Amino acid sequence: MAKSNPTRVHADLQHLKRVRALIEEVAAAISAIERNDLPRLQASVANQERISSELAATKWIPPASPKKDDAASEPSDKIPEAYAVLAQLNRVYAGVLKRSRRSVALLSALYGMQGDGYRMEPSGNSQILSCEV
Numbered sequence: 001m002a003k004s005n006p007t008r009v010h011a012d013l014q015h016l017k018r019v020r021a022l023i024e025e026v027a028a029a030i031s032a033i034e035r036n037d038l039p040r041l042q043a044s045v046a047n048q049e050r051i052s053s054e055l056a057a058t059k060w061i062p063p064a065s066p067k068k069d070d071a072a073s074e075p076s077d078k079i080p081e082a083y084a085v086l087a088q089l090n091r092v093y094a095g096v097l098k099r100s101r102r103s104v105a106l107l108s109a110l111y112g113m114q115g116d117g118y119r120m121e122p123s124g125n126s127q128i129l130s131c132e133v
Contacts, residue, residue, distance in 0.1 A: 008076075009074075009075060009076075011058070011060075012060070012074070012075035012076045012079060013075045014058070015055070015058065015060045015075075015079060016075050016078055016079050016082060018051055018054055018055050018058075019055070019079065019082040019083060019086060020082055021047075021051050022048060022051045022052065022055070022086060023082065023085055023086050023089060025044050025047045025048045025051060026044075026048065026086070026089045026090065026093050027089060028040065028044045029041055029044040029045060029048065029093065030089075030092065030093055030096050032044055033096055033097070033100055034096075060079060062076060062079075062080070
């Protein structure tokens with residue numbers, strides 16, 4: 001049974017709204033990484049997961065026969081454009097994450113080479129030397 005046009009338009013608007021919300025959350029995550037804002041990054045990733053689940057639960061099916069006269073006004077015509085923007089932003093996001101991973105590895109290696117100041121002290125009978133002045 002095919003959806004009626006108003007129902008289809010409403011479903012398309014909801015889908016478009018979710019895709020745009022996902023775009024905003026990916027952009028917010030990139031911004032959070034740039035600012036080293038871990039709480040904002042965590043919130044953004046949680047929102048991305050929630051929105052992605054909603055999108056997966058309501059699959060969008062393009063209309064079978066696009067109308068040529070109302071092409072600019074139909075939400076179903078804006079959805080592919082939104083997905084194209086999301087795909088480009090995902091490529092940027094992947095690059096940012098890749099560079100961030102390298103930076104974290106470099107910092108970790110740097111701190112690991114700093115000696116005993118960053119290692120846990122061994123438990124047991126270890127001697128402690130002190131000096132009084």
